[in-house]
Amino acid sequence: xxxxxxxxxxxxxxxxxxxxxxxxxxxxxxxxxxxxxxxxxxxxxxxxxxxxxxxxxxxxxxxxxxxxxxxxxxxxxxxxxxxxxxxxxxxxxxxxxxxxxxxxxxxxxxxxxxxxxxxxxxxxxxxxxxxxxxxxxxxxxxxxxxxxxxxxxxxxxxxxxxxxxxxxxxxxxxxxxxxxxxxxxxxxxxxxxxxxxxxxxxxxxxxxxxxxxxxxxxxxxxxxxxxxxxxxxxxxxxxxxxxxxxxxxxxxxxxxxxx
Amino acid sequence: xxxxxxxxxxxxxxxxxxxxxxxxxxxxxxxxxxxxxxxxxxxxxxxxxxxxxxxxxxxxxxxxxxxxxxxxxxxxxxxxxxxxxxxxxxxxxxxxxxxxxxxxxxxxxxxxxxxxxxxxxxxxxxxxxxxxxxxxxxxxxxxxxxxxxxxxxxxxxxxxxxxxxxxxxxxxxxxxxxxxxxxxxxxxxxxxxxxxxxxxxxxxxxxxxxxxx
Numbered sequence: 001x002x003x004x005x006x007x008x009x010x011x012x013x014x015x016x017x018x019x020x021x022x023x024x025x026x027x028x029x030x031x032x033x034x035x036x037x038x039x040x041x042x043x044x045x046x047x048x049x050x051x052x053x054x055x056x057x058x059x060x061x062x063x064x065x066x067x068x069x070x071x072x073x074x075x076x077x078x079x080x081x082x083x084x085x086x087x088x089x090x091x092x093x094x095x096x097x098x099x100x101x102x103x104x105x106x107x108x109x110x111x112x113x114x115x116x117x118x119x120x121x122x123x124x125x126x127x128x129x130x131x132x133x134x135x136x137x138x139x140x141x142x143x144x145x146x147x148x149x150x151x152x153x154x155x156x157x158x159x160x161x162x163x164x165x166x167x168x169x170x171x172x173x174x175x176x177x178x179x180x181x182x183x184x185x186x187x188x189x190x191x192x193x194x195x196x197x198x199x200x201x202x203x204x205x206x207x208x209x210x211x212x213x214x215x216x217x218x219x220x221x222x223x224x225x226x227x228x229x230x231x232x233x234x235x236x237x238x239x240x241x242x243x244x245x246x247x248x249x250x251x252x253x254x255x256x257x258x259x
Numbered sequence: 260x261x262x263x264x265x266x267x268x269x270x271x272x273x274x275x276x277x278x279x280x281x282x283x284x285x286x287x288x289x290x291x292x293x294x295x296x297x298x299x300x301x302x303x304x305x306x307x308x309x310x311x312x313x314x315x316x317x318x319x320x321x322x323x324x325x326x327x328x329x330x331x332x333x334x335x336x337x338x339x340x341x342x343x344x345x346x347x348x349x350x351x352x353x354x355x356x357x358x359x360x361x362x363x364x365x366x367x368x369x370x371x372x373x374x375x376x377x378x379x380x381x382x383x384x385x386x387x388x389x390x391x392x393x394x395x396x397x398x399x400x401x402x403x404x405x406x407x408x409x410x411x412x413x414x415x416x417x418x419x420x421x422x423x424x425x426x427x428x429x430x431x432x433x434x435x436x437x438x439x440x441x442x443x444x445x446x447x448x449x450x451x452x453x454x455x456x457x458x459x460x461x462x463x464x465x466x467x468x469x470x471x472x
Contacts, residue, residue, distance in 0.1 A: 056377075056380065056381050057380060058377050058380060058381075091383055091385075094380075094383045095383040097381075098381065098382075099381040101374060101377065101378065101381075103372075103374050105372075105374035105375060105377060105378035105381075106378070107375065107378070107392075107393050108397065109393070109396040109397050109400075110392075118382065118384070118392060119382035119383065119384055122384060122385070122388050122392070123382060123383045123384060123385075167382070168381070168382075171382060171383070
């Protein structure tokens with residue numbers, strides 16, 4: 001990307017999300033610059049995960065706009081009205097966004113390799129040989145080259161999550177969403193997964209949006225932390241600043257509880 | 260000679276029964292293939308959000324399930340006289356059981372975790388590819404025991420085909436009985452042959468259930 005490209009990777013404009021009477025996000029505005037690593041923190045139910053799910057089109061916003069690289073994603077303003085964008089156009093934006101889930105969500109009916117090459121072949125139309133070669137590189141990168149032909153169910157949680165990371169990266173996303181990727185792992189497996197993510201953060205310029213309870217990881221990897229409470233951003237700062245001297249009272253309480 | 264049981268009659272009816280068993284198995288296999296394919300189509304169609312599609316299909320399924328198989332067979336045979344009775348019988352068996360199979364598929368599809376759909380969306384897999392490559396391979400695995408159980412059930416209901424003049428095993432036994440005024444050997448052997456096929460099959464299905472569980 002050219003250095004003078006200042007279009008934000010992600011922009012939320014007055015985004016609202018309700019589940020029935022429960023208002024999760026209310027008129028949320030924020031932008032994420034290209035290459036930013038942003039960690040979303042806050043108590044559960046504060047809307048962090050909803051933001052990731054909106055960006056993956058797993059949920060749909062009730063109002064406002066979400067722009068990816070300056071393009072409207074799920075809705076746009078046409079003739080002064082907010083209208084839904086066709087599935088076809090959403091799909092083109094969606095393939096630039098990848099997600100890694102708390103529960104890995106690998107396809108158990110496929111081998112490790114098949115999980116990784118499925119979307120590159122059937123979504124991007126990459127020739128199989130090329131997809132396989134790239135998948136092997138990625139498996140090398142996440143330290144699982146020898147598990148190429150294993151069934152996912154034979155792998156440990158940490159290994160499955162590393163395969164899931166490779167699967168997301170195989171789509172060469174510009175934006176990577178990490179939704180509590182270590183929360184379902186046994187403590188001794190967390191370090192491997194975080195190591196892989198740290199490596200990706202250091203060697204690529206993928207924009208990352210991270211929801212995590214691993215504050216140490218947030219501190220090492222991200223360059224910006226957003227503190228959420230009640231569907232709003234109540235504090236925003238560099239990780240060093242927010243972890244050492246949080247300004248908002250709620251942030252102080254929250255960090256006391258999790259650190 | 261024993262009045263109740265005659266080995267001569269038993270031996271005489273046996274070839275007819277074996278021939279009838281062939282028709283019985285044929286009807287079951289063809290009927291089950293129709294039920295398996297059609298049941299899947301019904302299950303997928305009923306998941307659609309378009310009410311103009313799901314409503315009529317839902318009504319048709321309820322209608323078929325709420326009327327007796329025997330009535331359906333006789334009715335269809337009267338309606339479609341231009342086709343051989345065996346063909347009509349297989350199709351009616353298939354459609355009847357498709358309505359039950361669709362429920363088995365529905366349960367199998369519902370048992371696939373929501374995270375699988377979400378992962379497919381995150382990879383931007385098209386809907387059709389998601390069904391074919393991700394959901395159905397997992398769902399169908401769950402439905403194999405159900406498929407086996409309904410196959411056994413259908414196998415045991417094939418004697419209804421006798422009412423539309425298909426000479427399957429039960430009709431063959433009846434025909435021999437009527438012609439020779441000796442029913443007991445024919446019916447007993449027919450029953451034993453049903454048992455001989457369905458019991459081992461049910462053991463096989465149970466083994467499959469245990470392995471999948």
